Amino acid sequence: MRIKTSNSELMKTLSNIGKVISSKPIEQILSNVLIRIDEKINLIGTNLEQGIECVLEGEINDLSDGVREVVLPFSILRDIVSKLDMNDTTEIELSSKKGVIKQKNASYSLNCFNPEAFAILPKIEEKLSFSLNLSFLRFLIENTIFAASKKEESRKEFKGVLIDSKDGFINFVATDSTALALNKKQAELPEMSFIIPWRALDIFSKIDTGKDDNVKVISDGNSMKFMLSNLTLISLLINGKFPAYETVIPESFEYSAEVNKDDFLKSLKRVNILASKGNERINLTFSNGFVEIESASTEVGEGKEKVQCNANTEISIQFYSEKLINGIEHVPSQTVLFGINGPLHPVLIKGQDNDSYVYVIMPQKPSE
Structure with a gap:
């Protein structure tokens, strides 16, 4: 199969995917990116706790070989794309064994990995859902996550942000036990209370969407999914009891x-x-x-x-x-x-x- 896309669009997509890919993953397959072709071009990255799926705008050609999924080394692919002309078109030929990146007189061939070994993003049953404006959500995130603990040895609840909705308000709360930040905004949302890792919210706040948009959020109680028109972020939730912040x-x-x-x-x-x-x-x-x-x-x-x-x-x-x-x-x-x-x-x-x-x-x- 072959795909053709704007190099600047490919670079933006890879930059977003890279926010969840660790430089020192616990499994080597997690240092890669999955390219999946259905009706659209989808790029997927994960670190097992968070995952991102992006839709890449481009053309899909020559599906005669039956290949629909390939896994390529992420950092090398990103480095190649970053050095190509951002104002030009990039073509990627994909087979079960090779991925060939082409632009003008340049051609780079990368070995593919087995897509069956790649961690699949979990499917989330929509037990709860709501929508928020992207700018509004980013504001809440950026003014709260700084107070969460960044220390690995901290209690798991302190490494998350409480999203607490009740009485016509949504509250974002974070603490490391020595300081607490609370952001409280009016929002008519269903009653809920979840703890999500601060890192997941930090990743989401830094994603390049190119436009303001509405975010649909769904949860099954174990995971949470943030859905934009061309990007989805999934994160595991923290199973724990957040401190009674109102009494503090x-x-x-x-x-x-x-x-x-x-x-x-x-x-x-x-x-x-x-x-x-x-x-x-x-x-x-x-x-x-x-x-x-x-x-x-x-x-x-x-x-x-x-x-x-x-x-x-x-x-x-x-x-x-x-x-x-x-x-x-x-x-x-x-x-x-x-x-x-x-x-x-x-x-x-x-x-x-x-x-x-x-x-x-x-x-x-x-x-x-």
Whole structure:
């Protein structure tokens, strides 16, 4: 069989597929891409936990040999395609033994692998389904996944994002036990509660679709499928119990403070340069008029800055700097509000007159 397509379209498709293909797969066959021909040209990649199937726009010719599926080495195919002319057409001749990539005077022959050894993406029974706008879904993802744990040794629930829909709202929640991010948006959806790996959502948010679209999401309770017009992402769900996040969020505060987001963030990032490497911490001392930001390293030195602040008390609190900076960056307002109950109690961070994003962070003991 032969297929002919725009090289730029082929490169975009391979880039999307590559988001699930590991450079060090647990099985060698998972470092490959499956090309399947039915009525369309389908490219499939998987790492067993997540899988992507993309429809490649192009022509299908000469199916007389009966070959409908071939497996090619992904990284080599991608590297060849990336070096070809993006403004030209690429032709791929496929047989059970060889895949030949052609463009102008260039020709590259790759050995094929047995498609029967390739992991098939699971079929998902549609027990639950809903649709969301792609931009809306990406917004929820990008403003939540940063708070999930990236450590392999963490509890599995902490390596996921809770998608919780009830009472006319959809909540995206992530935590690593020391900080929690909640994004809450109005959406008339069926009631549901799933934990999906943060990596699956990260992959989906970075997919190049070329346009805004609606995403159909279906689930059978074990897996979740995100469906666009020319791309499908499937991921296993995390079977576990997510922490009762609503009980973690403080409802009242003894002290409060507010700062300008841009000024505060710039100072945080500058002062953080002086924090001890491997144990980056920042100390905040709130007072009426200013918040003093301070960090120090015995090897390098110390840094201090003051930023204008409105506060109803004087209190000093220490945080892991990366977690504090990440939380502040996603506040959807130019005024950042702090809700404080003491130097070792959870601190709530949100935007002024905006409850759609809430961030809760645990302070650290200064002596640690």
